[in-house]
Amino acid sequence: xRVPVEIISFFCFLFSVxxxxxxxxxxxxxxxxxxxPVANVSYTDGEMVNVKCMTGYIGSYKLKCKxxxxxxxxxxxxxxxxxxxxxxxxxxxxxxIEGRDFTYGATVEYTCKTGYEMTSRINRRQCxxxxxxxxxxxxxxxxxxxxxxxEDVTASGNTKEGTYGEVIHFECVSSDKKLDGSxxxxxxxxxxxxxxxxxxxxxxxxxxxxxxxxxxxxxGKTTFKAGEVVKIICSGKNQFFQKQETFTCTNNGKWxxxxxxxxxxxxxxxxxxVYIPTFYFKGDLNMGAKRSYSCESGYNQRxxxxxxxxxxxxxxxxxxxxxxxxxxxxxxxxxxxQKQEYKFSSRIEYKCRPGFKPEQxxxxxxxxxxxxxxxxxxxxxTCEEQELKNIKILCGHPSIASPxxxxxxxxxxxxxxxxxxxxxxxxxxLPDGRWNYPYPQxxxxxxxxxxxxxxxxxxLSDEKALYSNSExxxxxxxxxxxxxxxxxxxxxxxxxxxxxxxTSEICPPPPYLENGDFGIISKNxxxxxxxxxxxxxxxxxxxxxDQYNCVDGKWEAPPxxxxxxxxxxxxxxxxxQPPTGKVFIRHADKFRLNCTDGWNTGSxxxxxxxxxxxxxxxxxxxSCDTQNQ
Ligand SMILES: *[C@@H]1O[C@H](CO)[C@@H](O)[C@H](O)[C@H]1NC(C)=O
Ligand SMILES: *[C@@H]1O[C@H](CO)[C@@H](O)[C@H](O)[C@H]1NC(C)=O
Ligand SMILES: *[C@@H]1O[C@H](CO)[C@@H](O)[C@H](O)[C@H]1NC(C)=O
Numbered sequence: 001x002r003v004p005v006e007i008i009s010f011f012c013f014l015f016s017v018x019x020x021x022x023x024x025x026x027x028x029x030x031x032x033x034x035x036x037p038v039a040n041v042s043y044t045d046g047e048m049v050n051v052k053c054m055t056g057y058i059g060s061y062k063l064k065c066k067x068x069x070x071x072x073x074x075x076x077x078x079x080x081x082x083x084x085x086x087x088x089x090x091x092x093x094x095x096x097i098e099g100r101d102f103t104y105g106a107t108v109e110y111t112c113k114t115g116y117e118m119t120s121r122i123n124r125r126q127c128x129x130x131x132x133x134x135x136x137x138x139x140x141x142x143x144x145x146x147x148x149x150x151e152d153v154t155a156s157g158n159t160k161e162g163t164y165g166e167v168i169h170f171e172c173v174s175s176d177k178k179l180d181g182s183x184x185x186x187x188x189x190x191x192x193x194x195x196x197x198x199x200x201x202x203x204x205x206x207x208x209x210x211x212x213x214x215x216x217x218x219x220g221k222t223t224f225k226a227g228e229v230v231k232i233i234c235s236g237k238n239q240f241f242q243k244q245e246t247f248t249c250t251n252n253g254k255w256x257x258x259x260x261x262x263x264x265x266x267x268x269x270x271x272x273x274v275y276i277p278t279f280y281f282k283g284d285l286n287m288g289a290k291r292s293y294s295c296e297s298g299y300n301q302r303x304x305x306x307x308x309x310x311x312x313x314x315x316x317x318x319x320x321x322x323x324x325x326x327x328x329x330x331x332x333x334x335x336x337x338q339k340q341e342y343k344f345s346s347r348i349e350y351k352c353r354p355g356f357k358p359e360q361x362x363x364x365x366x367x368x369x370x371x372x373x374x375x376x377x378x379x380x381x382t383c384e385e386q387e388l389k390n391i392k393i394l395c396g397h398p399s400i401a402s403p404x405x406x407x408x409x410x411x412x413x414x415x416x417x418x419x420x421x422x423x424x425x426x427x428x429x430l431p432d433g434r435w436n437y438p439y440p441q442x443x444x445x446x447x448x449x450x451x452x453x454x455x456x457x458x459x460l461s462d463e464k465a466l467y468s469n470s471e472x473x474x475x476x477x478x479x480x481x482x483x484x485x486x487x488x489x490x491x492x493x494x495x496x497x498x499x500x501x502x503t504s505e506i507c508p509p510p511p512y513l514e515n516g517d518f519g520i521i522s523k524n525x526x527x528x529x530x531x532x533x534x535x536x537x538x539x540x541x542x543x544x545x546d547q548y549n550c551v552d553g554k555w556e557a558p559p560x561x562x563x564x565x566x567x568x569x570x571x572x573x574x575x576x577q578p579p580t581g582k583v584f585i586r587h588a589d590k591f592r593l594n595c596t597d598g599w600n601t602g603s604x605x606x607x608x609x610x611x612x613x614x615x616x617x618x619x620x621x622x623s624c625d626t627q628n629q
Pocket of ligand 2: 472488489490497498
């Protein structure tokens with residue numbers, strides 16, 4: 001038979017009490033598992049101690065110190081607290097996230113199945129001394145919010161109690177409207193609908209049904225909301241065109257203008273007093289096409305060319321009837337009374353009032369500019385006095401004072417001697433009260449610049465940039481061109497009356513080449529007898545001859561330097577893009593210019609034009625007169 005430890009210990013205790021009296025017990029000698037350390041280091045003989053289990057363990061011990069030995073009075077081993085199963089939740093699951101079994105310290109976490117959501121705030125339970133904390137979480141079916149629609153939208157499906165996976169279909173009550181958004185939504189696992197509740201809105205439909213419409217922009221779209229804008233592209237090289245640049249969907253579901261392609265309306269203009277060769281109207285009449293034309297007599301051509309636009313030919317009308325306003329002639333009366341307006345080449349007569357000249361009837365004509373020709377002022381015999389600017393009356397006969405009667409003569413002079421004089425020095429008042437010549441005028445300057453041609457051959461008496469009128473410039477010819485020692489030039493009304501006349505016994509100086517220079521090839525002493533010519537950059541020589549000789553005192557005919565062309569803004573007139581920088585084209589060279597964006601040359605459909613240069617004149621053969629598709 002086994003004797004329990006406690007009983008043996010008790011006898012030992014009695015023994016120790018008997019034989020080892022009065023000794024202390026040490027706290028650290030208490031060596032049960034999973035206990036808390038006792039409070040004091042040592043205990044006196046006979047003292048009782050309660051030993052507690054560590055946190056999370058259940059049990060206890062009671063000991064007594066007897067002659068330096070611990071005597072166990074009561075013992076319940078310290079065992080780990082067990083919590084049991086944490087509990088299942090409906091439509092959910094749990095897993096251990098702390099610990100390996102359901103004992104003290106273990107933690108479980110609950111999750112809900114898809115389509116269910118946890119209504120409890122806390123999703124965990126932990127095994128504590130008193131058992132599982134919290135309560136088992138509850139999983140409830142997910143519900144999407146109640147669906148509210150506008151009255152023109154019908155929704156089918158459970159719109160009030162939509163649970164996970166529930167599908168709702170939408171439709172418009174009226175066939176005039178279209179759903180703006182998805183027609184089907186479903187309740188997602190998160191309790192929100194997969195998309196917004198759509199509205200029924202007014203839309204405009206547009207599909208390519210007409211063969212002339214080849215494209216709708218934005219591409220691929222057929223339903224448009226009110227306010228949205230569409231463009232169409234028409235086929236047939238601009239033969240068809242859209243009535244408007246863009247079309248807008250209006251609030252009533254209609255386009256502001258039906259997006260169709262219309263045919264160009266540029267036919268031969270008949271009965272418009274226009275003359276255009278009829279063959280011009282065969283073939284394509286693209287928008288932007290230009291045609292030269294002329295007008296019947298009596299009609300004014302309003303543009304250089306007629307242009308085909310979506311509204312027909314412009315300008316409108318191509319030829320405007322020439323009309324004259326009633327003439328305004330002071331002191332005159334029109335024979336037969338005055339009309340509101342007069343046609344081209346109308347002839348009317350007027351008579352000056354008694355005492356005024358001319359006395360006979362005057363006939364006037366409405367000319368091609370819409371002006372009257374042949375008007376003579378009605379005058380009482382006095383010639384009109386006019387304002388004097390930069391000019392003065394030098395003398396007059398019989399006087400310089402007005403009124404100027406027939407026979408009166410005035411002589412004029414510029415107020416500034418360096419000004420140029422235009423007109424007649426002397427004018428006379430005629431018997432009909434008109435001057436025989438208009439008043440002369442003064443303006444500009446009549447100074448001469450320093451001569452440049454053959455300047456290197458001479459020595460000047462007086463060197464300056466400008467010489468005044470009538471000034472004489474004396475020059476001396478330099479060696480070896482001093483066969484004649486020199487001469488005089490005179491500044492006459494802004495021009496020298498000649499050039500330096502310097503020559504040698506053998507040859508005159510080589511001919512001067514404008515915009516070019518010569519190189520000496522051979523000399524006889526100091527006299528040049530053969531040269532070659534070169535031009536300034538961009539200028540082109542007319543002849544490719546290496547050498548020009550002086551034969552028997554005469555030079556062979558020199559070449560010329562042909563001018564380059566500058567590509568300037570004029571190209572815009574031809575619908576060409578001017579180049580970004582300055583471009584010079586040599587004579588006979590070509591240069592390619594791009595059409596303005598969106599345009600081409602028509603029949604050849606090129607987006608560029610080759611221009612060429614002819615001695616400073618830019619030659620542009622074609623216009624970019626056709627709009628791209
Ligand atoms: C520990 O010792 C102190 C003084 O030495 C005593 O007051 C106390 O009661 C003792 N505690 C226990 C649990 O024996
Ligand atoms: C220019 O005029 C001056 C002064 O009258 C005269 O001496 C000279 O011979 C003229 N020159 C020419 C080239 O006619
Ligand atoms: C013309 O267009 C082409 C291609 O778009 C470009 O490479 C070229 O530089 C343009 N030429 C000019 C003169 O602008």
